[in-house]
Amino acid sequence: MTKAVEVRDVWVKYRGSADYALKGVSLEVSEGEVVAIVGPTGAGKTTLCKVMTGLIPNMGVYDDFKGEVRVYGESTYSKRVGDISKSCAMVMQDYETQLFRTTVELEVAFGPENLLLDREEIRRRVQWALKLVGLSGLEKRYSFSLSGGQKQRLAIASLLSLQPSVLILDEATSDLDPRGKREVYDVMRKLIDEEVIKSLVFVDHHLDKVAEFADRLVTVVDGRILVEGEARDVLGRVEELRSLGLKPPEVAEICWDLGVRANSVPVLLDEALRVFPKVRSVRMPERRIIRGERVAAELSDLWFAYEGQNWVLKGVNLRVHEGEMLALIGQNGSGKTTLAQVLMGILKPNHGKVWIFGRDATPEDVSERARDVGYIFQNPDYQIFSQTVYEELAYGLRARGLSEADVERKVKEVADMTGISHLLNEDPFFLQKGERQRVAVASILALNPRIIILDEPTTGLSPGETRALMNTVLNLNRGGTTVITITHEMWVVAEYCTRTVMMADGRVVLDAPTREAFSSRETLIAHDIFPPETCELSRRVAGLTLLTPKEFVEHVEVV
Amino acid sequence: MSRYVLYAEGKSFFHSLDPRSKIALVVCVFVWSSVFNHPLYTGTVLGAVLALVLISGVASRLKLFWFGLVSLATMSLILWPLFRRGGENVLFEAMGIVFTQESVMYGLAVAFRLVAMVLSGLLLLTTTRIEDLELALTRLGMPYSMAFGISAVFRFIPAMVGDGLTILAAQRARGVNVVSGNVFSRMKNSAAIIVPLFITTMRRFGELPLAIESRGFVPMARRSYLLELRFRARDVVFTATVLFLAALSIYMRLNGYGVVFPHVI
Incomplete structure (x- = not known):
């Protein structure tokens, strides 16, 4: 050769x-x-x-x-x-x-x-x-x-x-x-x-x-x-x-953990299906607790156009309960980011109302809504401008008029939470993208929002970095924070989000608990969204939708 | 994004000209408006440019610029009478400064001159595809790398504007207030926009040379072009006309026409 x-x-x-x-x-x-x-x-x-x-x-x-x-x-x-x-x-x-x-x-x-x-x-x-x-x-x-x-x-x-x-x-x-x-x-x-x-x-x-x-x-x-x-x-x-922080093919993970082998560990779905042993028993996964009682945010009949009659949002209705961990999926141009920016108050809707914790927030501008809602942008470079990480985290707090002692306490707390304590004196410009993303996240979390919107937070991060970031978010969510994540990574949705909302052409076309949503294979694929391979493998061999390799291994017993 | 792209295809006479003819016009507008300093003359030049803008149907593409052009003219109108002293016909006196009719006319002439110059450049950019302009510049003897650099700047303006708007949104979402507050807090807050924009742009442009050379580009080497420029009969007539008018304007100035103050530009 x-x-x-x-x-x-x-x-x-x-x-x-x-x-x-x-x-x-x-x-x-x-x-x-x-x-x-x-x-x-x-x-x-x-x-x-x-x-x-x-x-x-x-x-x-x-x-x-x-x-x-x-x-x-x-x-x-x-x-x-x-x-x-x-x-x-x-x-x-x-x-x-x-x-x-x-x-x-x-x-x-x-x-x-x-x-x-x-x-x-x-x-x-x-x-x-x-x-x-x-x-x-x-x-x-x-x-x-x-x-x-x-x-x-x-x-x-x-x-x-x-x-x-x-x-x-x-x-x-x-x-x-x-x-x-x-x-x-x-x-x-x-x-x-x-x-x-x-x-x-x-x-x-x-x-x-x-x-x-x-x-x-x-x-x-x-x-x-x-x-x-x-x-x-x-x-x-x-x-x-x-151990390298990579994410093996899901099929390989499952086969490895269950001891399924052909000549070697199957890595493709078709291979696995060919050699997969008979399933002895399947336990139904517990229904994950989905939400609290209060409504955190509600969008009713929302219409938005950047110019003229070019509607980007076409009458969207969405109710998000307190403590939910919601995934917003769909192709670019389907209206996800626009929806999130209307919720944040960055964009004003042409028609419709935005309710936040029961109050009509439609007339409020960004700075007022920022008390309840935090928005993390895809590209951390859009937000970072200070010379040290400490200053970056302190900025929003000082703008709120907190005393220097309170600022310091809060910065330390949020730096601990996001795992960037060792970086506080660094210049963010020279950090790696994953670290910069954490700084951007921390600077928003410092403001204690009750609702967090993450706009494709894991783009360009390795699976290891993605997990580290999402685990931080999950911890906040367990503490009661409502989380809305816009993402293209379906395994992130499967692993972390309890509810999935899919948008297409300015409308919500699917809104269901994640397990149910990922069972609607035809609907997803019609919109060019491909659920993780675990979903398909579990459907084919066990007759139900399991979301992650871990869940698969815990709930399926093979002969 | 299309809002921030100047060029739009068109069928007007000016669109159909060779970019070199249009460059000749811009050069001549600079000559005409610089040789005269009487508002009637520079005003005529501006009028001609404006007429071309209207005939070419590109006025709507310049929406973002009108405010800037008017501000530019206003600045000139206010500042020049303060600095260009002299003249005999006193109009009025304020705070110990004498305003003469001549100095005000001069201010007006320069205002027309500046607007005509900028507008002719914009006319060129709104009616010429950037690659055609790039090719025209190389045909006129500019090294390709330089012509490419000029076109790259215009190519990336829409991306920069897009970045800027997102950054503004991102910073407002975390409580950065850039529209109110006193001068100092506003200046400090504007760093929250400028620094990220600078860094984003640097990261963007930093990779650009790699992308260009990865496409087989070798600086200073010869290359061919897909596009063709045709200098047709209409271009010959047009260019000859504007060049003649430029020569005429210089001749007129040397004979004392079109000036308020004869000894300055």
């Missing part, structure tokens, strides 16, 4: 950082291979991708770079990134920064233009690449008017038009909604099956997807490759993956 990319004992130290980001990493990618790279955030996955495409060390500044990288036998050292990308190209997580032209067609043409191709050839490649990613017909569209999934597919097309042999996708699906994720995975499938590219390397936190695609799996932890092997073998090593 031809070696496409060879990485030999590479060490990378970013300018000004204390430690090496990569510590002697070696990796080979051959033609015809699909390689997945997984690991906790900050482990060096992105750095490794950048090394393979020559972005490191050829762009940016580094205190140290050692080792050798070859792409098709040629060293990347002091080569132009633009030249390397003709054979090995990389799609980045943030699709917004990768698109810098105004229209779809010009975006895809940018690469071939750099190759000095003639107009006819450029046009041909644009058509070809757009067809591969399913964007034919949108040539003249403005790229900003596309959905997230379309944007990321456009980013892929704009690299495919260079006709590279190796394509690297660095968390290309992380920022996308379920539909967008599905679209990108579909493109990946097509590129592999039709052999449009010779090798694919991808970084992903969703190990069930890794199981579907990868031949080989590499785990990167703290700058080193810890485990490397055939994907299905590594994915079956459930304990090991768990």
Whole structure:
């Protein structure tokens, strides 16, 4: 097999950082291979991708770079990134920064233009690449008017038009909604099956997807490759993956814990169904306590449009009880964030009323509602502006006029709760995304809201970080705080939320306890929402919907 | 987001011109309005630009700018009479400062001049796709990297505005008050908007060079273009006309036309 990319004992130290980001990493990618790279955030996955495409060390500044990288036998050292990308190209997580032209067609043409191709050839490649990613017909569209999934597919097309042999996708699906994720995975499938590219390397936190695609799996932890092997073998090593803060495929977790084996631990649903033993008994899971008596928030016949008659919310009714832990799901553009922002008072509804703890809050503005409602935005960078974490947490408290002693007490308390006590004197700018997200959360929790809205709080976090954050929220919820979480991660919904509300096209299309909601498989899939595999496995083998691998193992006994 | 994108496709005469012709017009507007300092003359230039804006049907795309343009004109009207001293026809005297008819006329002339200049630039941006402009600039001899840089700024303005609005919402939700309070608290609070916007923008732009070079871009290397520019007969006529008018305006100024104060710009 031809070696496409060879990485030999590479060490990378970013300018000004204390430690090496990569510590002697070696990796080979051959033609015809699909390689997945997984690991906790900050482990060096992105750095490794950048090394393979020559972005490191050829762009940016580094205190140290050692080792050798070859792409098709040629060293990347002091080569132009633009030249390397003709054979090995990389799609980045943030699709917004990768698109810098105004229209779809010009975006895809940018690469071939750099190759000095003639107009006819450029046009041909644009058509070809757009067809591969399913964007034919949108040539003249403005790229900003596309959905997230379309944007990321456009980013892929704009690299495919260079006709590279190796394509690297660095968390290309992380920022996308379920539909967008599905679209990108579909493109990946097509590129592999039709052999449009010779090798694919991808970084992903969703190990069930890794199981579907990868031949080989590499785990990167703290700058080193810890485990490397055939994907299905590594994915079956459930304990090991768990200990790394990763989330093994749910099917593998269940089979591992119940001792179900084929030749190895099944990692895909179909495999598991083939070998799953007879179920001896099933205990019905307890109905989780859903709510208190009081109504915390109520939205009645809510209509909202940003402009004219373009209704984003079309008569939404929703009643949230005190102490509920509610998930708001649906594709981007379905109205979830708009709904939450109307509840927060950031947006004023055109019609309808907002009630908070029994009072008509419709006329109140954000600052008044902020006494009861806290809103945590998806991107912590939108909120953080102080020079130390302490100042950041203290800001809202001081604005409320608390004494310095009270401020200090409250900051300590909330820092403890969110596990950032050791960071109080740090500059938030230099923290990792997961830590910054905790700072943003803490700064809202400090204000003691009785209702918390989390707007996609776990985007870009590893499963370990996601759990840590959600456990904090769960603790608050147990203390009586009402929680509304907007999320695209169905396993988070299954594990943490007792009630699920799905929106589509400005309306609530499903509102039920989570178990019931995830039993409505057809409705969910019709809206491009895919419940966790545990739900399907339990339905098929035990005849009821169980939500998490843990619940499955506790309630199902096999022969 | 489309609200923050200046360019919109159109079928007007001005839309159909080659971007180089439009750049010629902008340059000439700068010349015309700079050589004269009589409000009647600079006002005529402004009138012409305004007429083009209206004929091209882009007035509605400039909604966000009218307030700024009027403020710019007002500032000039107030400030210039204070600083441009001289003239014989005293209008009035306030707080020991003499206001002459000439200084007020000069202020008016400069107000028209500034608005005409900015408006001609906006006219260019609302009627020209940014990639066409980029290509025109390279055809006129600007290095591609620089032309690309200019187009990238305009490309990312909508994203920045979007970020800014979200940040404003995020900060208001945690009790940051940027619209009331005294000057000092407002200044302190505005940091809550500016710092995150700066950081978000830096993170965004920080990755941009990587994305560009990952697409096979090599700085200073030759490249081809999908788009084509055609300098047609109408462009020749249009450009020749505006250049002639620019030359004429300089000739007129040298012969003493169109000035309130002959010895200043």
